[in-house]
Amino acid sequence: MxxxxxxxxxxxxxxxxxxxxxxxxxIVLGSGLGDYADSIKVECEVDYSDIEGFPVSTVxxxxxxxxxxxxxxxxxxxxxxxxxxxxxYPISDVVLPTRLMKMLGAEILFxxxxxxxxxxxxxxxDFMLITDHIxxxxxxxxxxxxxDELGLRFPDMSHIYDEDLQAIISDVAASEGIxxxxxxxxxxTGPSFESPAEIRMFGKLGIDAVGxxxxxxxxxxxxxxxxxxxxSCVCNLAAGLSANPLxxxxxQEAAADAAPKFKTLLTExxxxxGNL
Numbered sequence: 349m350x351x352x353x354x355x356x357x358x359x360x361x362x363x364x365x366x367x368x369x370x371x372x373x374x375i376v377l378g379s380g381l382g383d384y385a386d387s388i389k390v391e392c393e394v395d396y397s398d399i400e401g402f403p404v405s406t407v408x409x410x411x412x413x414x415x416x417x418x419x420x421x422x423x424x425x426x427x428x429x430x431x432x433x434x435x436x437y438p439i440s441d442v443v444l445p446t447r448l449m450k451m452l453g454a455e456i457l458f459x460x461x462x463x464x465x466x467x468x469x470x471x472x473x474d475f476m477l478i479t480d481h482i483x484x485x486x487x488x489x490x491x492x493x494x495x496d497e498l499g500l501r502f503p504d505m506s507h508i509y510d511e512d513l514q515a516i517i518s519d520v521a522a523s524e525g526i527x528x529x530x531x532x533x534x535x536x537t538g539p540s541f542e543s544p545a546e547i548r549m550f551g552k553l554g555i556d557a558v559g560x561x562x563x564x565x566x567x568x569x570x571x572x573x574x575x576x577x578x579x580s581c582v583c584n585l586a587a588g589l590s591a592n593p594l595x596x597x598x599x600q601e602a603a604a605d606a607a608p609k610f611k612t613l614l615t616e617x618x619x620x621x622g623n624l
Contacts, residue, residue, distance in 0.1 A: 351425060351494060355440075356444060358401055359399050360452065361400075362399040362402070363399060363414070365423070366398070367394065367416055369391055371453055372420060372423050373425075373458060373618055373622075374457045375460070375614070375618070376445075377460055378429045385415045385525070387419075387427045387611060389419075389492075391418070394414045395412060396412040397412065402448075403431040405430060412428070414449075418617045419618045420618075430565075432539075439487045443568035447568055456577070457574045459577070459578035459579075460580070463498075464541070464559065464580055464581070464584055465584070466547055467551075468547060470582050472583060472587075473583075473606045474582040475528050475606070475609070476557050476580040477528055477531075478533045478562070478578035479530050480509065481509075481563045485534070485535060485536050490567065490568070491554075498572050499573060500571070509566070513617075516621065520616045520617045521613055523611065533556060533558070533559065533562060533580055535558075535560070559580065579610070
């Protein structure tokens, strides 16, 4: 058996030994957004450390557990804390949680993150609906022998972020009076922030926001046939666009300030996802 697939199945068995809960929507909470899990009607919690072979986040502000429960009457699994490639994990471990949530039954993946704004019309605290991404600088999680049990060798990437889910999120934002930008997100490995020269290059490429997560998870989920959507909380202006040096604390603070609107946007969208 492929060792990556074997590890995944061991993780599935570890979770299933603790709960038989079957989610419809999988939610990944980015930096500063972990408190959203407190609003879920919780059925069960599983610590990452209790799952055989599961990677554990080392980043301050990222907790480490799955929350199983309900948003309204929609069954969800919420990933409170994610792992990143820059922490030193192999890329197969970075996407293992996404694959695990799909194996547990999730059909929809709702990705969130904190990002740096490249588009000069963006302000700190804006939300950006991810309409597409650029993965050029990311190690592709599908490199290596294809795991046929998960998906095809050469998955199409024409519609990574589901148009129907995007329409729902846009409608919710409009009805709730929440400003919602729409744009392209680019993944950089980190952990260093980008240089001003890099940000100028990204702007010329049509990139609207940059960050250190999300894209590889979307690739793995698309490979497995999940419907994917994503919202990025623009927590600061990227290097060279602001006179202030960039810090992780600034990112967390801005995300926390935006959390109430994010909670509304996420909750009302997920409730509508339940009808799909």
